[in-house]
Amino acid sequence: MNPIIPIFVALPLAAAFLIMIFGKFIKNLHIFISFVTTLMLAILSVYAFIYVENGLQIYKAGGWEPINTIPVAIYMVLDSFSVIILCIINLIGFISALYSVSYIRQYTAKNNYYALLCLMIAGMNGVVLSGDLFNLFVFLEISVISSYALVAFGVGRNELEASFKYQVLGWLASLLILLGISLIYWQTKTLNIADVKRVLNTEYSIPFYLFIQILFISGFGLKAALIPFHAWLPDAHSSAPSPISAMLSGVLIKAVGIYVIIRLFFNMFMITTEIAILITTLGTLSMVIGVFLAIGQWDLKRLLAYHSISQMGYVVMSVGAGMILISRGKKPDVAALAIAGGIFHLINHAVFKGLLFLNAGAIEYRTGTRDLKEMGGLAPVMPATSATSFIASMSISGIPPFNGFFSKLIIIIAAVYGRFYFLALLAVIVSIVTLASFMKFQRYAFQNKEPDRKNRAINEVPFPMIFSMAVLAFFCLALSMLAFPGVREAILTPAVNILMQSEIYTLQIIGN
Amino acid sequence: MQGMSVIVKKVTQLIAGIIFLYGIYIIIHGHLTPGGGFAGGALIAGSFILLILAFGSDILKLKQEETGSSITENIAILMVLLIAVMGLLFGAKVFFINYLPVGTAGKLISAGVIPLYNIFIGIEVAAAILTIFLALVIFKEESTK
Amino acid sequence: MTVYILCFILFLVGLYGLITRRNLIKIVISLCIMEFSIFLMLALIGYIDSGIAPIIRPDTIGQTYVDPLPQAMVLTAIVIGLATTALLLAIAIRLYGKYGTFDIREINNLRG
Numbered sequence: 042m043n044p045i046i047p048i049f050v051a052l053p054l055a056a057a058f059l060i061m062i063f064g065k066f067i068k069n070l071h072i073f074i075s076f077v078t079t080l081m082l083a084i085l086s087v088y089a090f091i092y093v094e095n096g097l098q099i100y101k102a103g104g105w106e107p108i109n110t111i112p113v114a115i116y117m118v119l120d121s122f123s124v125i126i127l128c129i130i131n132l133i134g135f136i137s138a139l140y141s142v143s144y145i146r147q148y149t150a151k152n153n154y155y156a157l158l159c160l161m162i163a164g165m166n167g168v169v170l171s172g173d174l175f176n177l178f179v180f181l182e183i184s185v186i187s188s189y190a191l192v193a194f195g196v197g198r199n200e201l202e203a204s205f206k207y208q209v210l211g212w213l214a215s216l217l218i219l220l221g222i223s224l225i226y227w228q229t230k231t232l233n234i235a236d237v238k239r240v241l242n243t244e245y246s247i248p249f250y251l252f253i254q255i256l257f258i259s260g261f262g263l264k265a266a267l268i269p270f271h272a273w274l275p276d277a278h279s280s281a282p283s284p285i286s287a288m289l290s291g292v293l294i295k296a297v298g299i300y301v302i303i304r305l306f307f308n309m310f311m312i313t314t315e316i317a318i319l320i321t322t323l324g325t326l327s328m329v330i331g332v333f334l335a336i337g338q339w340d341l342k343r344l345l346a347y348h349s350i351s352q353m354g355y356v357v358m359s360v361g362a363g364m365i366l367i368s369r370g371k372k373p374d375v376a377a378l379a380i381a382g383g384i385f386h387l388i389n390h391a392v393f394k395g396l397l398f399l400n401a402g403a404i405e406y407r408t409g410t411r412d413l414k415e416m417g418g419l420a421p422v423m424p425a426t427s428a429t430s431f432i433a434s435m436s437i438s439g440i441p442p443f444n445g446f447f448s449k450l451i452i453i454i455a456a457v458y459g460r461f462y463f464l465a466l467l468a469v470i471v472s473i474v475t476l477a478s479f480m481k482f483q484r485y486a487f488q489n490k491e492p493d494r495k496n497r498a499i500n501e502v503p504f505p506m507i508f509s510m511a512v513l514a515f516f517c518l519a520l521s522m523l524a525f526p527g528v529r530e531a532i533l534t535p536a537v538n539i540l541m542q543s544e545i546y547t548l549q550i551i552g553n
Numbered sequence: 554m555q556g557m558s559v560i561v562k563k564v565t566q567l568i569a570g571i572i573f574l575y576g577i578y579i580i581i582h583g584h585l586t587p588g589g590g591f592a593g594g595a596l597i598a599g600s601f602i603l604l605i606l607a608f609g610s611d612i613l614k615l616k617q618e619e620t621g622s623s624i625t626e627n628i629a630i631l632m633v634l635l636i637a638v639m640g641l642l643f644g645a646k647v648f649f650i651n652y653l654p655v656g657t658a659g660k661l662i663s664a665g666v667i668p669l670y671n672i673f674i675g676i677e678v679a680a681a682i683l684t685i686f687l688a689l690v691i692f693k694e695e696s697t698k
Numbered sequence: 699m700t701v702y703i704l705c706f707i708l709f710l711v712g713l714y715g716l717i718t719r720r721n722l723i724k725i726v727i728s729l730c731i732m733e734f735s736i737f738l739m740l741a742l743i744g745y746i747d748s749g750i751a752p753i754i755r756p757d758t759i760g761q762t763y764v765d766p767l768p769q770a771m772v773l774t775a776i777v778i779g780l781a782t783t784a785l786l787l788a789i790a791i792r793l794y795g796k797y798g799t800f801d802i803r804e805i806n807n808l809r810g
Contacts, residue, residue: 061627202807205722
């Protein structure tokens with residue numbers, strides 16, 4: 042029993058409510074509390090990363106021990122795959138809170154903004170750490186409802202319409218997830234993820250579980266913005282304030298979408314070939330259609346939002362290819378390489394997409410526009426922003442030596458070894474089209490000649506924004522070290538092992 | 554905002570106190586009969602909303618009331634977290650453990666720390682629903698001025 | 699088995715209302731109908747034949763109770779549904795202030 046696991050959920054909750062009480066009386070208290078809370082969470086998550094070398098950590102809420110080896114408590118589980126997503130959430134949360142210190146000057150009601158940001162971080166930490174299906178649903182709702190309110194934060198016409206569309210589709214997806222959870226409870230009479238796996242090993246009726254799997258793919262696929270369910274993403278991510286766009290597109294669609302799909306389909310259900318082919322097809326469609334919809338966009342943040350759909354397609358396609366190889370029962374080392382490539386691309390995308398949205402926010406803060414045709418010639422006057430956005434554009438297009446090149450290389454090599462030649466060809470074509478799209482962004486925003494700006498001088502952005510962008514640009518270079526064998530054994534290989542060998546996961550939690 | 558007619562005002566004067574007492578009864582007996590924190594909190598909020606709708610109020614008093622209920626809601630949630638954290642200090646180091654003595658089944662003062670949770674959750678739900686109602690009424694009053 | 703099929707028919711009625719209605723408030727009401735049908739199905743899953751209410755009293759020690767876990771799940775989900783409906787209605791009221799209408803065919807500023 043490890044007492045630091047509930048601190049990840051209890052600390053941001055306490056911070057959010059303290060900000061709401063004392064923020065009315067003391068000025069600038071909200072900046073201080075949110076900065077201290079996110080810094081402590083970031084340090085704790087790095088400490089948990091070192092701590093999990095000893096094995097899987099469990100926390101039973103209330104201290105209820107199992108009765109006749111049936112688990113009756115609510116379990117919170119910290120293993121090697123959760124700790125990677127936990128580090129991403131807390132580090133990008135800290136960077137986003139630091140960036141908001143100067144970005145938020147154009148809004149009133151600053152207390153509500155910081156309280157909602159802390160609640161969103163608390164909800165996402167809860168989703169990643171939970172080992173119980175209904176607990177996952179409750180924390181999913183906490184984080185997603187906070188994001189609905191944050192998208193509608195500057196109350197203009199576009200933000201309210203985007204938030205309403207996002208809410209209706211998000212609530213429908215949550216209802217489908219709740220229906221799936223109730224059907225699982227009906228068949229197996231238990232809610233613990235490891236215990237459901239143990240019951241499913243003995244009895245398994247195919248049509249019933251196919252229905253539940255389709256419900257889960259629809260529900261969580263809508264949260265992760267895969268292709269038939271992507272209609273809310275361009276409006277919501279382009280209308281939110283820029284640090285919230287970086288959090289939403291960089292962390293939320295991963296922590297409550299892709300992480301839960303990977304966790305449930307590897308560690309809870311048995312992998313069948315039809316579901317694996319379905320997941321791979323959805324990933325491939327997202328990858329291709331996302332990038333072809335993104336080329337024709339002239340609004341900067343809508344362009345970045347459509348590219349999010351495409352990069353998430355890379356991750357899902359790679360994980361799906363690994364599932365196909367596992368379900369056929371041959372070449373387990375190629376499957377491990379594919380899944381490792383998917384998780385590596387997940388980490389990279391959080392960093393460079395967050396950096397791109399922060400750059401878009403910096404450009405909008407100084408020039409007041411988001412249209413690419415109205416910008417131009419910003420490179421001499423905003424040197425830090427243009428340098429970091431050049432690094433981020435090179436990362437997302439897959440140019441060495443930045444981190445995007447290594448993760449896409451691992452995905453393409455795994456596809457070739459597993460004889461999925463068509464998928465490898467599509468991945469290369471989509472990468473070239475992404476490069477073209479970002480060359481357009483660089484040229485129109487930074488290199489063109491400057492339009493007349495009606496005597497409005499443009500300087501560099503204030504210091505907190507420059508510092509947060511520089512930290513993310515440093516991580517873009519440093520994360521390419523994850524491809525080398527020594528570092529990969531320490532970070533990525535334990536995560537892949539805990540996913541592929543799900544009997545060890547069940548054994549360590551229930552112990553039978 | 555205006556109040557309602559004389560019949561509604563008279564009936565409200567008779568009934569609002571009874572609804573408030575019924576809500577408190579459901580909260581306190583949460584471990585013996587169905588109900589608990591959520592249902593009792595919704596009833597208490599209902600009695601306050603009935604008073605505001607029947608008698609009307611001007612906008613300055615509504616704003617003061619919204620500040621008060623918002624602070625009450627946040628303090629009640631912090632008390633729930635505090636009770637959960639105190640489990641770390643007494644005995645085994647877990648959250649949410651039941652550390653007060655558990656009496657016999659069926660009596661009012663029993664079941665450890667659960668009645669305390671019910672009371673604070675009831676206060677929190679009542680204050681939250683009242684804050685939502687007051688925020689919507691203040692927005693409507695300010696936009697039709 | 700027929701009660702579960704009736705709950706699913708209620709879910710489909712709500713889905714029909716969500717797709718074909720144009721007024722914002724009617725969309726919110728259809729979403730609430732769908733959510734209540736899932737709560738009903740969840741509470742009915744925990745029924746055991748000839749069981750009584752799951753409250754321990756001194757005179758009902760050895761009898762069969764119905765399953766109390768789905769009832770706790772439904773209580774939590776009702777509160778989540780309350781928060782979501784309140785946020786949806788607040789944004790609908792703000793949209794009426796900005797656009798002057800509740801019709802979703804008029805509110806299509808973001809496109810492409």
